[in-house]
Structures are given as structure tokens and as C-alpha cells.
Amino acid sequence: MDPVSTEDTTARRRGRRPAGQDTRTALLDAARAVFAENGYERATVxxxxxxxxxxxxxxxxxxxxxxxxxxxAVLQLPFSPLELVEALRDGPDEQFGERIVRTFVTRWDGAGGTVFRALIRSVADREEAAAVLHDFFGKFFTELIRGLGSDRAQLRVTLCASQVVGVGMVRYIVRFEPMASAEVETLVAAIAPNLQRYLTGEID
Amino acid sequence: MDPVSTEDTTARRRGRRPAGQDTRTALLDAARAVFAENGYERATVxxxxxxxxxxxxxxxxxxxxxxxxxxxAVLQLPFSPLELVEALRDGPDEQFGERIVRTFVTRWDGAGGTVFRALIRSVADREEAAAVLHDFFGKFFTELIRGLGSDRAQLRVTLCASQVVGVGMVRYIVRFEPMASAEVETLVAAIAPNLQRYLTGEID
Structure with missing residues (x-):
């Protein structure tokens, strides 16, 4: 039996269950801690x-x-994946790369980099965490890139993923300067055109 | 006392020390194993x-x-860092990005991805491993990029590092398709122009 299920039951009996956004926030905080401690697979709902x-x-x-x-919780997406897709879509196609850099870096910065480190630990340790990332990117981003009218959407998704994950590695894990401390907009200016090429440019 | 030093002494007494390239190869193999098992800091010479x-x-x-x-051993550089710099320099400046993608992906592919995973584990676990990477990139690549006549060489180094490390993450750790199984030259065509922009293009 799960050792925390007693606490769970007690919490519900006492009527401590918070409502609405409080519940959501409490679950996100708890998920970050539990995923970081246990990795994806061993963390249970x-x-x-x-x-x-x-x-x-x-x-x-x-x-x-x-x-x-x-x-x-771990990818620090601001909304559900579907809402994220809407948020990224919300602007000119030619600024798509900018929105990707700004969205991910701002979210990860806000979490102080610990969330990104938890993500990498999860992914390096557990195939299932990688599968979740894969499903996520596959399902939503491939469709998005097809919506831009681009061919080879799946390769483009992985190219964008490589750049975004790499920025996280350098900024939060290896902490190479000046990228580690660079302003978000410095990174947007430097990186967005490259993402834009991956999204809609010639890649072969 | 180090538990393996007896074995070490015995090996030398028995005159099993291999010579020249054999020594070098034996050390590389042993280093890969020991760094993977212990991480950078706890691995001793x-x-x-x-x-x-x-x-x-x-x-x-x-x-x-x-x-x-x-x-x-772990970065799978074909030569000493100084020799690597020479190898990357060996060609037209405008194909520098191509040489970077081809060199790193070919080396890492040759090692079956395990070397890259050991690298990430080392870096995620030990600040010193990150410092080694930092020294390496800082010392050699910054100089190289200055040699191309580019400003902001250090930011450019970290931008290139983010793209190269990200490709490793996607190809060997998260294993997103089609990048995980793509031909080296497919990746060169897709990624080299982005690296080239980081090396010599406008980044602000």
C-alpha cells in the first residue's frame, strides 16, 4: 500500500481540499516536487x-x-498543451520563432532553472518521460508546423526541440556565460531567426 | 587507500603496460567506463x-x-582539443557550421550514443564536469570564432554549444524521430546553416 495514501485520506476527511485555482496550484507544486524526487515513472497521481x-x-x-x-508542472507550460498551441499561434507566422524562445525561456527562468533540471533528470533516467515529451511534441507541434504550410513537419519539430532543449542545457545546467545570464530578449534576437528557419525555411 | 591501487601495482609489476597507441586506447576505454560509473569528480586518474x-x-x-x-574520452573528440581546433579550421570559413555538425554527430554516432549519455549524466551530476566543458569551449572555441572576425565571440560559442548539445539530447537521449535515425548529411543540411549564422551572422 502506498505509504502516503493514509495522509491522502486524512486530508480529504478534514475537508482541506482547496478549490479551483488553489487546487491547480497545489497540484503543480506537489507534482514538481514528486517528479523531481522520483522521476516520471515512479511518481504516482x-x-x-x-x-x-x-x-x-x-x-x-x-x-x-x-x-x-x-x-x-515540469515543462512549465503556461496552459494545457492545447492552450499552449493557441498561445503560440497567436501572432504573425514570421514571429513564431520569437514566441517559442520567449515563452520557454521566460517560464523556465521564472522557475529558477530547477524545473528544467528536474526535466532533464526525468528524461535521462526514464524512457517514459522521454515518451511523454515525444507525445507532447509529436501531437501538438507537428500539427502546428503543418499549419504553417511547411513540409517535413516532424523533422522540423525535432530541429526546434533540439534548439530549445539545448538552450535549457546551456542556460540552466552547464551554465555557460554569457548565455546563462543573458537577457531574455538577447536570446530572442539571437535564436529566434534560427527557429524560424527550422519552422518555415529550407532545411535540405 | 584506493581499492584498485593494488591491481595497478600488480599490473605494472607484471609488465602488462601496453605501449604507444595501445596505452592511449586502453586509457580512453577505461576512462569512459570510470567516468560513466562515477561521474567526473569521483573518477580519479x-x-x-x-x-x-x-x-x-x-x-x-x-x-x-x-x-x-x-x-x-567522454566528448569523443578525435584529437586533443588543440588538434580539434585545427581540424575544424581546415576548410572554408563558410563551411565551418557543416564541419561542426559532421564532426560531433559522426563521433557520437560511432560511440552508439552511450558516450553522450555519460556526458550528460556527468554534467547534470557534477559542477566540475560542467566547468571542464566550459573551459574547453571557452579556451578554444572563443579564439576560433574571433579568428572568423566575429564580434561577441563568447555569446556565439554558447549559441553553437546550445545547438550541438540539443542535437545530442534529441538524437541520443530523448530519441525523437526522425532526428534520432536521420542520416548525418540530413542533419548537416538542416543544422549547419543555423550554426553558420551563430558563427558569423547577425545575432542582435
Missing amino acids: RTIAARAGVDAAMVNHWFGGKEGLFAQ | RTIAARAGVDAAMVNHWFGGKEGLFAQ
């Missing part, structure tokens, strides 16, 4: 919900399950 | 030399110390 002091059903309600919770 | 069955002085002779051995 039950453990995370117990840590947050809410019912496990709330995970499905707010995030559609463990995968969605991982995407938002 | 003595342990690596003992595993290889050679005298620890050979590490200095062939690699200039633990840092150089790490650079060649």
Missing part, C-alpha cells in the same frame, strides 16, 4: 494528490492525467 | 590508469591530465 492535499480525481479534472500534469 | 593496466603518468603523457582525458 495518488502520491502527488496526497502531497497537495487534494483528491486524486482533481488531477484528471485539471490536467487530464499524469501526462498532462507532467507537461505543465 | 589513478583508478582509470589501474583499470587500463598502465601507469598513471601515462594520463599526463597522452592527455595532459584528467581534464584532457575527459574531453577526449
